[in-house]
Amino acid sequence: MHANAPAPAEDEIRAIVAPMTSLEGPLLPMLHELQRIYGFVPEAAVPVLADVLNLGRAEVHGVISFYHDFRDHPTGRHVLKICRAEACQSMGANALAESTLKKLGIGWHDTTSNGAVTVEPVYCLGMCACAPAAMIDGRVVGRVDQARMQRLLDEAGA
Amino acid sequence: MKIYVPLDSAAKALGADDVADAIRREAAARGLDVQIVRNGSRGMVWLEPLVEIATPEGRIGYGPVSVEDVPALLDGKMASLGPVDEIPWFARQTRLTFARCGLIDPLDLDEYAAHGGLAGLRRAISMDRAGIVQEVLDSGLRGRGGAGFPTGIKWKTVMDAAAPQKYIVCNADEGDSGTFADRMIIEGDPFTLIEGMTIAGLGVGATRGYVYLRSEYPDAIAILTQAVKIARQRGMLGHDVLGSGQAFDMEVRTGAGAYVCGEETSLLNSLEGKRGTVRAKPPLPALEGFLGRPTIVNNVISLATVPVIFEKGAKHYADFGLGRSRGTVTLQIAGNVKRGGLFETAFGVSLGEVVNDIGGGTATGRPVKAVQVGGPLGAYMPVSRFDAPLGYEEMDQNGGLIGHAGLVVFDDSVDMLQMARFAMEFCAVESCGKCTPCRIGAVRGVETIDRIAEGAPGAIDLLTDLCETMKDGSLCALGGFTPFPVMSAVTHFPDDFATHREAAE
Ligand SMILES: Cc1cc2nc3c(=O)[nH]c(=O)nc-3n(C[C@H](O)[C@H](O)[C@H](O)COP(=O)(O)O)c2cc1C
Ligand code: SF4
Numbered sequence: 001m002h003a004n005a006p007a008p009a010e011d012e013i014r015a016i017v018a019p020m021t022s023l024e025g026p027l028l029p030m031l032h033e034l035q036r037i038y039g040f041v042p043e044a045a046v047p048v049l050a051d052v053l054n055l056g057r058a059e060v061h062g063v064i065s066f067y068h069d070f071r072d073h074p075t076g077r078h079v080l081k082i083c084r085a086e087a088c089q090s091m092g093a094n095a096l097a098e099s100t101l102k103k104l105g106i107g108w109h110d111t112t113s114n115g116a117v118t119v120e121p122v123y124c125l126g127m128c129a130c131a132p133a134a135m136i137d138g139r140v141v142g143r144v145d146q147a148r149m150q151r152l153l154d155e156a157g158a
Numbered sequence: 159m160k161i162y163v164p165l166d167s168a169a170k171a172l173g174a175d176d177v178a179d180a181i182r183r184e185a186a187a188r189g190l191d192v193q194i195v196r197n198g199s200r201g202m203v204w205l206e207p208l209v210e211i212a213t214p215e216g217r218i219g220y221g222p223v224s225v226e227d228v229p230a231l232l233d234g235k236m237a238s239l240g241p242v243d244e245i246p247w248f249a250r251q252t253r254l255t256f257a258r259c260g261l262i263d264p265l266d267l268d269e270y271a272a273h274g275g276l277a278g279l280r281r282a283i284s285m286d287r288a289g290i291v292q293e294v295l296d297s298g299l300r301g302r303g304g305a306g307f308p309t310g311i312k313w314k315t316v317m318d319a320a321a322p323q324k325y326i327v328c329n330a331d332e333g334d335s336g337t338f339a340d341r342m343i344i345e346g347d348p349f350t351l352i353e354g355m356t357i358a359g360l361g362v363g364a365t366r367g368y369v370y371l372r373s374e375y376p377d378a379i380a381i382l383t384q385a386v387k388i389a390r391q392r393g394m395l396g397h398d399v400l401g402s403g404q405a406f407d408m409e410v411r412t413g414a415g416a417y418v419c420g421e422e423t424s425l426l427n428s429l430e431g432k433r434g435t436v437r438a439k440p441p442l443p444a445l446e447g448f449l450g451r452p453t454i455v456n457n458v459i460s461l462a463t464v465p466v467i468f469e470k471g472a473k474h475y476a477d478f479g480l481g482r483s484r485g486t487v488t489l490q491i492a493g494n495v496k497r498g499g500l501f502e503t504a505f506g507v508s509l510g511e512v513v514n515d516i517g518g519g520t521a522t523g524r525p526v527k528a529v530q531v532g533g534p535l536g537a538y539m540p541v542s543r544f545d546a547p548l549g550y551e552e553m554d555q556n557g558g559l560i561g562h563a564g565l566v567v568f569d570d571s572v573d574m575l576q577m578a579r580f581a582m583e584f585c586a587v588e589s590c591g592k593c594t595p596c597r598i599g600a601v602r603g604v605e606t607i608d609r610i611a612e613g614a615p616g617a618i619d620l621l622t623d624l625c626e627t628m629k630d631g632s633l634c635a636l637g638g639f640t641p642f643p644v645m646s647a648v649t650h651f652p653d654d655f656a657t658h659r660e661a662a663e
């Protein structure tokens with residue numbers, strides 16, 4: 001979804017979360033579904049979720065802000081996650097992340113000016129025996145060196 | 159011709175999908191009749207993508223295979239590794255939990271049953287609850303998620319609790335760096351986990367289960383979701399499990415990127431749709447867990463080991479191991495290591511044997527400097543401790559912990575002061591915020607380590623005191639154990655802390 005797309009209507013949000021109301025502990029599945037559809041959790045969802053689940057708005061906000069995954073704003077067209085955890089560090093992840101961010105001229109969580117890529121840190125992708133690792137739009141890549149990273153960035157149009 | 163190309167995400171991360179495509183393409187070009195099976199991983203990540211060709215002499219391995227190798231592979235001109243189960247790294251293992259992983263198509267329930275699957279569940283169905291729980295007690299199985307708590311005792315508590323609804327919750331949050339056993343078994347043999355959870359349900363009288371699976375594992379989520387669907391269609395799950403008249407069903411839930419949600423009470427809060435803060439114990443989750451009901455929370459590997467215990471008998475399992483650590487440990491050899499992967503073996507193997515002998519030393523070829531055992535809350539072990547046997551008590555005596563059994567190897571280029579700093583930084587980022595020593599202490603820890611780096615006198619003493627405060631004043635192991643990696647770095651690698659001081663002087 002583009003940054004300038006109209007904010008989703010309350011009805012639309014209600015329709016998305018309605019099928020999940022019968023779940024035990026429905027809030028996280030609802031937030032994941034909203035983020036899957038919109039790319040982030042729209043502000044307009046907060047009062048709807050509070051209403052549907054009989055919670056305070058502050059409580060819903062509190063849950064959204066607790067988790068690293070949920071965003072309140074759109075990302076670039078692609079999301080690149082670079083692992084920063086120990087096993088990847090042992091294979092040069094710090095230098096890889098540093099040079100990638102430098103090349104793109106952005107910091108963690110930022111998006112390139114052409115809107116192509118958002119770079120986020122991640123702590124372990126379960127690729128610790130083929131480190132360093134990265135993930136682009138849900139696809140994992142192992143033994144990432146400078147050349148492989150450049151290919152990923154090129155493919156993403158960064 | 160039957161060719162196996164793993165679908166494990168580590169294999170995919172190293173190009174397995176492209177290799178599978180190339181095999182399809184090249185086979186068509188040659189007019190070869192090829193059936194490609196996407197199996198799980200055999201655990202030899204250093205050989206991935208590990209392609210196997212079925213022959214009358216067994217499954218012959220080739221790896222790592224690149225797209226460029228495929229023509230030679232199909233023309234019989236690529237050098238082989240020989241029969242996969244005779245590759246020494248594989249042959250010297252004791253594969254109980256991972257017996258089927260890499261062998262079969264993970265979503266083929268018939269093949270699962272043909273390789274020993276469902277035998278454990280059938281046996282459990284023939285037993286009463288007390289008998290099921292006793293079998294787990296007798297196996298000596300201890301929780302593989304980190305704390306090593308006897309699984310049978312936890313099950314007994316839940317069995318004895320009276321409640322209209324009980325739950326089985328599988329902890330698949332696997333946030334520790336250096337670990338991937340949960341991911342690998344879910345991707346490679348998901349029915350094992352489903353079977354283990356079902357046996358748990360029958361044993362304690364729980365009819366509903368949840369797997370809390372971290373969002374960083376999209377492939378595992380997809381495979382397990384599919385496996386649950388198939389299990390339901392085939393009557394392995396549902397109101398009448400394998401015709402037993404007993405009910406059990408389960409759902410897969412996705413985490414949301416919080417490391418602390420691997421802690422069982424935080425996980426339960428998260429599953430309930432709350433902030434993932436840690437709950438004070440008591441009450442134990444076994445008595446008041448998910449939605450306040452009696453709940454088993456077990457790690458993936460704990461639960462996935464249950465079927466083989468029931469298939470082969472508790473004694474068979476308990477006969478492996480060392481001291482009070484019974485059965486096998488599913489080691490994950492990771493980081494800067496030549497031969498990394500999943501290595502299942504009886505408890506008792508020494509740290510040095512794992513790193514040097516099995517792992518082959520570092521990938522870079524430089525000397526090993528340190529090994530972090532047990533994830534971000536585990537100690538950094540120096541080479542001088544390589545005699546330490548891998549067992550719960552034995553590691554404890556050596557100032558370390560097994561945790562989820564991940565080992566991250568570092569070569570001599572690592573700066574241990576930076577690793578200590580990272581441990582504090584990670585704790586600060588991931589703290590649930592409930593205890594001051596964890597939330598604020600970790601931030602102070604980063605600052606104090608920076609001051610050590612600047613050569614500030616007395617900063618090491620400050621750090622030591624701070625670690626004591628964190629150990630004593632934290633509700634869970636995130637704040638309470640972060641001092642382990644930090645202080646082990648200070649203790650075993652004083653030069654990395656001293657050189658900075660001298661450089662500044
Ligand atoms: C900060 C923290 C993170 C944890 N992460 C995990 C995890 O990712 N997976 C896991 O199984 N246990 C984890 N644990 C341990 C769980 O709290 C709990 O002991 C375990 O799930 C119980 O299952 P088991 O007895 O089968 O090991 C964590 C504990 C702490 C304090
Ligand atoms: S030690 Fe840290 S993570 Fe654990 S309960 Fe306290 S604040 Fe939360």
Ligand code: FES
Nearest residue numbers: 083088125127128
């Ligand atoms: S530490 Fe990077 S993938 Fe595990």
